[in-house]
Amino acid sequence: MSEHSLIKRTAHAAGSAAVNVFILLFSLFCLFPVYWMLASSVKNDSDFYMNLAGFPQTFRPSNYLAAVNVGRLDIAFVNSAIVSGIAVFLILLISFVMGIVFARYQFKGKGFLYIMFLSGMLIPVHALLIPIFIELRAFSMLNNRFALALVYTVFGLPKGIFLVTAYASTIPREIEEAVFIDGGNIHQLFFKIFMPMCSPVLGTLTILSFLDAWNEFPFSLILMGRPELKTLPIALTYFQGQYFVEYTMMMAGLSIATLPVVIVYFIFHKRIMQGMVAGSVKG
Secondary structure (H helix, E strand, O other): OOHHHHHHHHHHHHHHHHHHHHHHHHHHHHHHHHHHHHHHOOOOHHHHHHOOOOOOOOOOOHHHHHHHHHHOHHHHHHHHHHHHHHHHHHHHHHHHHHHHHHHHOOOOOHHHHHHHHHHHHHOOHHHHHHHHHHHHHHOOOOOOHHHHHHHHHHHHHHHHHHHHHHHHOOOOOHHHHHHHHOOOOHHHHHHHHHHHHOHHHHHHHHHHHHHHHHHOOHHHHHHOOOHHHOOHHHHHHHHEOOOOEOHHHHHHHHHHHHHHHHHHHHHHHHHHHHHHOOOOOOO
């Protein structure tokens, strides 16, 4: 082996090792908050303050039960599940139908409508907080889970329509002709042909929409005034008073609130990258 080849291989190995070390350190940096949350959730108060980042000296799993009782997390969990479930379902259904229509059919005003939907991604949603509050109050729709889910649906549609349209535009048009030649109808084409083919982008949209709805704070705080209708992000503020913060119970509550997000991600994680890059290359 020549000296030049040896130097080249050594430099390549050193570069690969440096990249691996960087990725390892970055992964540990990202995982540390998760470890700290879980470790803090089973500490007592003195252990939390004296051993802030260390492993728990004594395990106190009763923090989870205390968090549920103090923060009323059981009720908040159900409220979040109902609102998020409705919002995700509506976003998936409407985005799928509208995305297929925009990608596969030509009609007057199509470009204008598509731009109007996409322009929703440019609007800062929190600038609409007061107008939406006034509108819902005028229609007596405050303290209504379905109304809150509709708000989340409206904010999620621009992103959903954009993703589905981009993905559906890559599907060969010969499929539609084959369905109609075989005697199929438009309902079968949409829900028996296109929907399974769009499952990667729909999986991506499920994760993104669920994360947005599950973690949303300002609209839930303003539009849901009754305590029994509060969602999880609002309930987690109950552990903080004017002069104190129940950190261990808050960490237990955060662990409970994080669990559904982790479950949804692991169900659909194989499709998220496939769906996000869908439509970037045609053919």
